[in-house]
Amino acid sequence: xxxxxxxxxxxxxxxxxxxxxxxxxxxxxxxxxxxxxxxxxxxxxxxxxxxxxxxxxxxxxxxxxxxxxxxxxxxxxxxxxxxxxxxxxxxxxxxxxxxxxxxxxxxxxxxxxxxxxxxxxxxxxxxxxxxxxxxxxxxxxxxxxxxxxxxxxxxxxxxxxxxxxxxxxxxxxxxxxxxxxxxxxxxxxxxxxxxxxxxxxxxxxxxxxxxxxxxxxxxxxxxxxxxxxxxxxxxxxxxxxxxxxxxxxxxxxxxxxxxxxxxxxxxxxxxxxxxxxxxxxxxxxxxxxxxxxxxxxx
Amino acid sequence: xxxxxxxxxxxxxxxxxxxxxxxxxxxxxxxxxxxxxxxxxxxxxxxxxxxxxxxxxxxxxxxxxxxxxxxxxxxxxxxxxxxxxxxxxxxxxxxxxxxxxxxxxxxxxxxxxxxxxxxxxxxxxxxxxxxxxxxxxxxxxxxxxxxxxxxxxxxxxxxxxxxxxxxxxxxxxxxxxxxxxxxxxxxxxxxxxxxxxxxxxxxxxxxxxxxxxxxxxxxxxxxxxxxxxxxxxxxxxxxxxxxxxxxxxxxxxxxxxxxxxxxxxxxxxxxxxxxxxxxxxxxxxxxxxxxxxxxxxxxxxxxxxxxxxxxxxxxxxxxxxxxxxxxxxxxxxxxxxxxx
Numbered sequence: 348x349x350x351x352x353x354x355x356x357x358x359x360x361x362x363x364x365x366x367x368x369x370x371x372x373x374x375x376x377x378x379x380x381x382x383x384x385x386x387x388x389x390x391x392x393x394x395x396x397x398x399x400x401x402x403x404x405x406x407x408x409x410x411x412x413x414x415x416x417x418x419x420x421x422x423x424x425x426x427x428x429x430x431x432x433x434x435x436x437x438x439x440x441x442x443x444x445x446x447x448x449x450x451x452x453x454x455x456x457x458x459x460x461x462x463x464x465x466x467x468x469x470x471x472x473x474x475x476x477x478x479x480x481x482x483x484x485x486x487x488x489x490x491x492x493x494x495x496x497x498x499x500x501x502x503x504x505x506x507x508x509x510x511x512x513x514x515x516x517x518x519x520x521x522x523x524x525x526x527x528x529x530x531x532x533x534x535x536x537x538x539x540x541x542x543x544x545x546x547x548x549x550x551x552x553x554x555x556x557x558x559x560x561x562x563x564x565x566x567x568x569x570x571x572x573x574x575x576x577x578x579x580x581x582x583x584x585x586x587x588x589x590x591x592x593x594x595x596x597x598x599x600x601x602x603x604x605x606x607x608x609x610x611x612x613x614x615x616x617x618x619x620x621x622x623x624x625x626x627x628x629x630x631x632x633x634x635x636x637x638x639x640x641x642x643x644x645x
Numbered sequence: 646x647x648x649x650x651x652x653x654x655x656x657x658x659x660x661x662x663x664x665x666x667x668x669x670x671x672x673x674x675x676x677x678x679x680x681x682x683x684x685x686x687x688x689x690x691x692x693x694x695x696x697x698x699x700x701x702x703x704x705x706x707x708x709x710x711x712x713x714x715x716x717x718x719x720x721x722x723x724x725x726x727x728x729x730x731x732x733x734x735x736x737x738x739x740x741x742x743x744x745x746x747x748x749x750x751x752x753x754x755x756x757x758x759x760x761x762x763x764x765x766x767x768x769x770x771x772x773x774x775x776x777x778x779x780x781x782x783x784x785x786x787x788x789x790x791x792x793x794x795x796x797x798x799x800x801x802x803x804x805x806x807x808x809x810x811x812x813x814x815x816x817x818x819x820x821x822x823x824x825x826x827x828x829x830x831x832x833x834x835x836x837x838x839x840x841x842x843x844x845x846x847x848x849x850x851x852x853x854x855x856x857x858x859x860x861x862x863x864x865x866x867x868x869x870x871x872x873x874x875x876x877x878x879x880x881x882x883x884x885x886x887x888x889x890x891x892x893x894x895x896x897x898x899x900x901x902x903x904x905x906x907x908x909x910x911x912x913x914x915x916x917x918x919x920x921x922x923x924x925x926x927x928x929x930x931x932x933x934x935x936x937x938x939x940x941x942x943x944x945x946x947x948x949x950x951x952x953x954x955x956x957x958x959x960x961x962x963x964x965x966x967x968x969x970x971x972x973x974x975x976x977x978x979x980x981x982x983x984x985x
Contacts, residue, residue, distance in 0.1 A: 443877060448801075475879030485870040489892035502880030502888055547874070554878055 393459050394419035394588050395440060395477070395558050400454035401615075402435045402444060409435045411615035412454075415607055417558070422580060422589040424599035424624065427609030427639070432616025433592045434482075436609070437560050440590065441477035442470050458558070475503050478556035482563045484543035486535035486550070493531035495546055499554035513553060521549035522579045541572020548579060559583065561591040565598065577602050596640060600628055608636045658700055666693035690721060734965070741962030744955040750963070754941075755925040759948035759956075768960050770926045774841060774936040775910070775967065778920070781845025781930060782852050782909055787902050789849070790856025794901075797857075798864040799872075799886050816854035823850040824915035832918070839921030841935040847915035856905040863897025864890065899979035903972055910968045913939035938964040 395417040402410035410432040417423050425433040438444040439452050442463060455462045463473045486495045496517050500507055507513050514531070518524040523545040527538070535546055544564060551559060561580070565573040573595075580589060580602045593599050599606050606628070607621035620633045631637045638644055651659070670688035674680065679688070694717055701709040749767040757766020793812065797805050827847040831837050867890050875885035891898070921934030922944070938960050945957030 441877065443873060446873065446876065471879045471881055473879075474877055479873075479877040481870055481874060481877075483870055485868065485874045487871060487874070487889055487893065489889075489895065498875075498888065499878040499880075502875050502878050502884050504884065550874075551878065 394421070395590070396455075396457040396460075397436070397440065398455040398457065400436065400439055400456065401452060402432070402439055403451045404435075404447065405449045408615040410439070411617050413609075413616075413618040414454075415618060415621055417588050417590055417605075419557075419588050420584065420586075421604045422584045422591065422602055423605040423607060423621075424603035425590065425592045425607050425609060426594075426596060426599050427616070427619075428611075428644070429594075430616070431609040431611045433609045434562050435616070436618075437479075437562050437590060437592050440558075440560055441474050441479055443474075443479065471503065475554050476556050477558040477560060478551035478554065480544070480547050480551055480559065480561045480564045483567050484540055484547050486538070486543050486546050488534075488536055490535060491532050492527050492535050492538070492546060495535045496549045496553055499550060503554055505554060517549040517552045518546075520552055520579070520583060521545045522575055522582070523549055539572070541568045541575060544568060544572065544576060545579060548576070548583075552583075556587065558588045558590065561589065563592050563594060566594060573598070596628075596642075600624060608633070608639060610635055610639070662693065662696045662700055665696050666690075669696075690717065693717065737958065737961045737965055740955075740958040741960075744959030745962065749956070749959055753925045759945070759950050759953035761952060763952055763955055763959075766956075768938060768941050768956070768963065770924065771936040771938045771941040771960065772963065772967070773926055773928065774920070774923075774940075775938045775964070777841045777928075777930050777935065778844050778848060778916070778937055779906055779910060779971075781842060782848040783902065783906065785845065786849045786852040786856055786905060790853050790901065790905065791860050791898060793853070793857045794860035794864055795886060795891075797861050799882065799890065812854050812857050815850070816858065818850065819914075820851055820912050821914035821917070823847045824918045826850065827915070828918035837931075839919060839934050840932055841920060841927070841930040844916045844920035844935065844937065845930070847919045848909040848912060851912060851915065852905040852909045855908045856901050859901035859904050860894075860898055863894045863901065866897065867893045896979050899975050903975050906971060907968060911939050911964060913937075913943050916940050938967075 397413055397415045397417075400410060400413045401408070413432075413436055415423070425437065427433050435444065439454075440456055444450055444452055452464075454464075456464060458473065458476060462468075463470075463477075486492075487498055490498060493514055496514050497510055499505070500510075500513075515524060515528075518527060523542060526542060527533075527546075535543060538546060544567075548559075548564075565576050568576065577598065580591065583589060584602075584604075591599075591602065603624045605621060606624040608619045608627065608631075609616050610619045611617065620627065620631060620636045622632075627636065628640050631640060666689050669692040670685050673688050673692075674684050694714060697713055697717075698710045701713050705712070744763050746764060748764055750772070751769050752765075752767035753770040754766045754768070755770075793808065796802060797809055797812075824847045827843055827850070831843055831846065832839070837843060871889050871893055872885055875889040876882070880888070916937050916939065920937060920940065922940065923934035923936050927933045927935045941960045942957045942964075945953045945960060948954070948957075
């Protein structure tokens with residue numbers, strides 16, 4: 348609930364503060380965040396686990412042997428230069444990768460210890476538990492704001508007794524309720540880009556996923572909207588597992604508990620290093636990670 | 646303020662060049678053996694280009710001249726198209742309007758002959774027939790066309806390649822062949838005889854490819870993102886298509902239907918072997934000969950008497966108005982549905 352209240356008046360100040368953050372102080376930001384976050388959040392299943400994931404587009408080997416643990420209730424940022432396979436990887440986590448023709452993958456992705464690629468598994472149930480927010484805001488153009496939020500119920504054919512409560516809950520969690528509560532019947536196209544993206548988050552929340560994957564959710568947004576989304580992520584992380592791909596290292600430092608660095612040396616993308624976010628930004632073990640987070644390339 | 650707007654001097658120069666071009670073309674046509682509208686147009690455009698180029702070359706050099714040439718060629722292209730459409734409309738309206746009266750729209754040709762004066766007898770039966778034919782064709786081809794388009798864009802199954810090829814081939818079927826096909830396949834082998842239904846079937850053959858290809862294009866315009874958003878929320882493909890893709894493409898699908906109707910509304914050839922010929926109302930779509938406006942036009946022109954030819958022109962005008970009304974209706978209904 349306090350998501351909106353603090354952002355409305357502090358928008359300006361916090362924005363300028365975050366813009367002043369220089370890359371050198373990234374570790375401070377991350378450390379700050381680590382302190383704020385109370386250790387040992389409520390257990391939500393056992394989280395998501397990728398084991399030896401490879402991905403191919405046709406014959407192009409895009410991702411090589413990535414193993415990562417996303418423990419329940421944490422925010423993990425995937426960083427790395429363009430073309431390093433971050434987006435490909437995140438799309439293997441809820442089986443969206445297979446929608447691109449002629450792709451293949453290898454390895455396991457375990458949700459609460461169960462492989463989501465197991466033969467015979469109902470893939471629509473998997474995606475129901477592992478929601479996704481895309482790079483570009485993509486509200487359904489033919490639906491109103493309210494219909495957009497609740498579209499998941501129809502799409503996934505779920506029964507919910509009280510639509511209004513769910514609508515308010517999802518929009519509140521996405522930090523959009525106060526802005527749209529009086530125009531739920533208006534078309535989603537009339538919202539600003541940032542509002543549309545928060546609407547997409549609300550829409551993803553409506554089907555109550557355990558895990559939320561975010562593929563560069565702020566890359567098409569202005570700094571103010573970015574900040575609102577980051578606040579939303581912080582709020583959400585109390586109740587769900589979040590994986591976020593980002594190009595913005597400051598964002599990774601601000602929102603995530605853990606950071607994984609991906610890199611491709613011309614060949615398939617690999618996961619170079621993963622660790623608590625403040626460690627990745629203050630004392631990375633790998634020289635390549637250090638080069639990247641200090642802005643020497645990428 | 647609009648600093649980029651043409652200044653008074655610019656506008657004067659444009660007017661001057663057009664006026665000079667008109668003058669040139671009039672003079673040249675007057676003093677040379679070239680005659681006719683075509684000569685006027687050709688000389689006008691050549692003169693316009695030359696005069697404009699002379700004015701532009703001082704300001705922007707040969708680049709500007711090439712730019713002006715390209716602009717004029719596209720202008721000529723658009724002009725010719727508009728001219729063609731406008732002259733068709735004009736002849737339909739100017740020649741057809743005389744024959745339009747209350748009797749023409751409400752009576753049939755049952756008691757009138759081709760020699761009767763305008764004012765006796767009308768095409769009400771053909772209007773009914775055409776509306777029935779269009780309705781039957783829409784009922785069959787819109788679902789067929791859209792489902793085929795969905796198969797081609799959404800499912801992309803193994804048969805997609807061959808279906809795509811067949812749809813394209815079907816689009817090239819001469820319309821008389823469609824009528825002959827229905828005749829050969831239905832009339833010769835089943836007890837069904839000429840009726841609006843058979844005519845509708847023949848028109849369907851022509852309408853399905855138009856609807857399919859247009860629908861395919863608009864479905865392809867629906868962003869991939871939207872499909873993925875639906876699927877990422879645990880929807881099956883069917884739910885995503887039904888609740889996300891089709892609603893997003895709705896106005897385009899209405900356009901596909903309109904284009905399909907436009908394709909068939911004026912078809913005469915497919916009806917020759919399929920609806921028979923009848924001069925009065927037949928409200929039964931599956932039994933008995935029927936009539937249609939294009940058939941009336943054809944018969945009227947063949948009739949040869951001045952009254953008969955007048956009726957044909959008036960029938961053309963009525964057909965144009967019917968198609969126009971359907972366009973407007975479909976558009977407004979479509980946009981209203983969007984707003985709700």
